[in-house]
Amino acid sequence: MTSHTTLFAPLLIASVAFFCFSLYRRLALVRLGQPEDRFDHPGRRLQEMLRYAFAQLRVVQRPFGLNHFVIFWSFMILALANAEFLVNGVIPQASLAALPEGVHHLLLLAFDFVSIFALVAVCFSLARRLFFKPDYLDSRYVKARSLEGFLILLFIALLMVAYFGMHGALLAMGEDPGAAPFMPVSRFTASLLAPFGNQLPGVAELFWWIHALVLCAFICLLPRSKHMHIITAIPNCYFGSLEQPNTQPRERFEKGETFGVGQVDGFTWKDLFDGFSCTECGRCQDACPANNTGKPLNPRQIVHAIKMNLMENADDLAAGKKPHLPLIGAEGEGTNTEDAIWSCTTCGACMEVCPVLIEQMPKIVKMRRHLVETEARFPEELLNLFENMEQRSNPWGIAPSERTKWHGPMDVQRFEAGQTEYLLYVGCAGSFDSRTKHVTVALATVLNAAGISWGILGKDEKCCGDSLRRLGNEYLFDKMAKENAALFTERGVKKVIVLCPHCLNTLKNDYRQYGLDLEVVHHSELIESLLEAGRIKLHDGAKELGKVAYHDPCYLGRHNKVYDAPRAVVAAATGKAPAEMERNRDNSFCCGAGGGRMWMEEHQGDRVNHHRVDETLKQSPDTVCVACPYCMTMFEDGLKDRGKPEVRVRDIAEIVAEGLRPKA
Template sequence: MELTLFTALLTVSLATFAFSCYRRLSLVTVGRSEHRFDRPVDRLKEMLVYAVGQKRVVSRPFGLNHGIIFWAFLVLALANLEFLVSGIAPALSFALLPAPLHGALLLLFDACSLAAFAAVVIAAVRRTAWPPFDGARTFEAYFILSMIAILMLAYFGLNGVRIAQGVLPSTSATPVSNLVAGLLQATPAAAHLETAGNIFWWIHAVVLLGFMNFLPYSKHMHILTAIPNVFLRSMGKCNTQERETFLEGNSFGAATLEQLSWKDLLDSFSCTECGRCQQSCPAASTGKQLNPRQVIHALKENLLKNGGVMAKLSGDRAAERQISLIGSGENGSTRDAALWSCTSCGACMEVCPVFIEHLPKIVKMRRHMVQMEATFPVELLNLFENMEQRSNPWGMAPSERSKWSSQLNLRPFEAGETEYLLFVGCSGAFDARNKQVSVALTRVLDAAGVSYGVLGKEEKCCGDSVRRLGNEYLFDQMAKQAVQQFVAKGVAKVITQCPHCFTTLKNDYRQYGLELEVIHHSELINDLLKTGRLKTDGSGDVGRVVFHDSCYLGRHNDVYDAPREALTMATGREPLEMGRNRGNAFCCGGGGGRMWLEEHEGTPINRNRVQEALAQQPEMICVSCPFCMTMFEDGIKELTGTNAQVRDIAEVVALSLQPSLLPPSSS
């Protein structure tokens, strides 16, 4: 009777589970097509390292606890498979294996069950006493932890009964089960072992099958989708954006589900709601409306509400029934103010254990607001007009672009005569403070005998800010003009002092067929110092120097060591590190177009970062980005009690070469 009942229960459970998974996962098909199946061998390796190996998960202290639960479940999947099979065919079990192998499996199962039980208890205590984020104490979270704990206890109870009955041998291979067997024999349950065994067996069966069928309807669906999501991750850095095709009748950006890709939608099911993106996000950390975790959660909520409708309907009928991805922050939407708070620093993607791509989704929604609705912060109106009409953020006349170098007698770039194009950038050409960096950089290059030239007043903005702000049409026009200019002039190698220019010329312009060798000035200076082309005279000791990682140089392009090595050689000592550095560095607040927007909520991001830098009690804060320079200097002006200066790495190196010629910092 029990065999028949369990067979029926298992059949119904498996069918229900399969249908639930199909019903949920089929929703992602409403998204646009996207090719994510290239380089299968590399993808498999990445999956083994990051999904099975849990590399990002265990990179933080408490992540080890989750890793233990995950690895234990991988092992216990074998034990549960045996449990289900033996439930309908009792003669089939691991007991048929050779005794040494069977004993090894029993030891492994016992150890993993104990480890999983301990880990879920620790997780429950941590979630109660030190929740990873506000709202982490949910019924669903405790329910899942409780089911896992019950499964482990039922496993020990069932094995304890079997040992007490003599069905399983009492060996050192099952220390925990032996302990349970001893406890059972010392209680009145010893007289009812068969009944106790049946109770434990059915508890294990019901909880296991119930847990399996609960997964597709909970946040723990990531158990099913996280590993595939890692396999399907972007194989490179998400340091560029997808191009758009500008044809009449096309829709631009994303405001509804079908305007996102199927991978974007799969991301929403893969979120573990660990809160790491939220903790790392500079906007969320300083009281802004943006919360990367909530953006992904809202996308999943929208998909669950609209995906089924869209799969059944088509065209205008489907569009009428949809809830926009951008709205009041309820019913599967994200507030527009939250989307404009993003600095595009990429911290959320850097820490996500399952490689969810938050930033591209935010940019797609910005594109819709800018290009389809013409709704954006009022400050951006002047920016867009200035970029379109005069190709710089301030609307300065193009003839003004070369005035910073009027006393330097720089050579114009000529293919075949000059090796590098020095791409000065808008800040380096127009901003008073960053002009000093440009001058310092030319002196460093001249001292090393580098062959370089400039475009002068012919140089145009690279378009980084307008692209990250969602004005893809304007960026497309600017990029095409720049690519045409570079090709016509025969540019092959470029030096930039701005990480935003660096990543745009290096990564974005590849989408337009332009392959350049782009080097950031910190990389070139480091190489010049290493090879001896640039020699310091020992006068670069400027006291305690703390270094700030630019998001677009570091996280987006993995340039971490070059600026540090150059500073060490120029000053004679390694720079100090902030608490958050390298891949975990905190943004200055100027990226993603935020350089041109005011902060109206919470604490200014730059003030937060400046205070972190000043905690190291430096005489100097060293940066490698004009946006960072501006944000740090503005932040220091708002604080009192510090004499710390802000300098670019080029200025620090120039100081060690020709200190008397270096313009003083405005700090």
């Protein structure tokens, strides 16, 4: 088809030039972001890219994910066939037919089968969008993208149809008969086209041009649509975080420094690259507890708004001017509302399900920092929290001398370096909250029964500052973290037991940024090890708890990957494994208290804990087992609100403490 060259060559050159120009214009914007080192550990990064980008690990975890897997790999394999088509259209002598016959025939067989697989997968995708589309495929500001999605699917379908039509017509004309046995689908198409007889050259010509025009249109559209992720998603997986999303970078409190992110160029280049890598699949939206309960937060919209804000303000930023479109402001495309930013529980569910490793939650915390530290704009109820933390180092503002009243007449020793192995970091809830005090007593009972050497700091203990950091008050968190790091170093603390996953995460992960490398263990992990070592002998006391359902706390599970230890403890104490909720382990649904939401009211939508309690009640449990003081509060409140006070809520330590008592 050498006659195509005269018309096709300039068309292809124009399409490729437009593609390169558009891609450069968009990727150049990423350079406006702040520096961040994402080039370390190339071996591990390559491994992650292979797992998430090429093996589509998170995509195939969903029932419809296999369909996308087929489309992805069809695209990758057929890229070679399309490259040959484009080159052959300009240089007719260039063809895969020049390869050894066996290799050429093998490629033809692969292209034929892959093309029919792709066509079937696209038909499934179109049917899904038309007839049984999940709610999370749409969101308020990306509904227009649905048309774009239909267009891309239509393009792929047309490419496959044109491929079979073109090759079928050529086979029907008797061209390259040796290839026919290796092109079963094209051969079948040839039988359908055979009646066209003398018109077959025109049919082949028609399908050739359909293929050419659609391919050129696809090339032009790709960098200017959400499907730019076809180009950026693979490198985004390479540059993904190698650590769990359980901490945030420190800020420098020096003259001239900015706090948080108030305009789009305050994000790192990786944050901005995330925007161009988002597939807008809606998985983060579907997993988000705030979005599920009618809050204004949509993690997908957070990323989309950052991208749109970057493109809208590109000229201002390039000229060194202040952006004309605010990053945080009134509802609209390219801005994130304060209500959305404050709705986040920092549970990490969005990051757990994102197929291309986009980091939504850290971006929200960065914007919270700007609101708190630069603008002094935050929900009114947080004012008391911040004041109480600053003045008395606990959320309730209770005098530090009250920290030791939880143990009553129980003989509790103060931690002494060299004489005491473990520091029991009681935490604010364990010291002051009336319900959690019972958990602390139960844990102390278990530790004593196992013969563990432990002590406490008493009134010298300070809050770890978890809520402050997640709420964006980094300045106050920094002050408290330095004080705690100095105190722990002075007292010679090396090993720490905690009963709160938020304390676990902060002491274990955040405090490493302050040079404090502690061995921190959550009480569920320690109790499991004590049971395995035979240092705790359980009786039948806990077996009276009936059917036990276990809830995974976000900061114990997703953020620190502790899933098995609590379940093993429940099984040992009650004699059987706990009942599992529909959403469990890394897919667990938040109780609603993380990210500082424990200290805030829910003014919009439904209460998150009500949704989690409703899901729990489907298991008809007699007891709900938790491993976090925040979860304890949210479940007890939720069960009362649902009129189910007979369903008991117990911490891991309480269940084991009950198991220590012989059955009466």
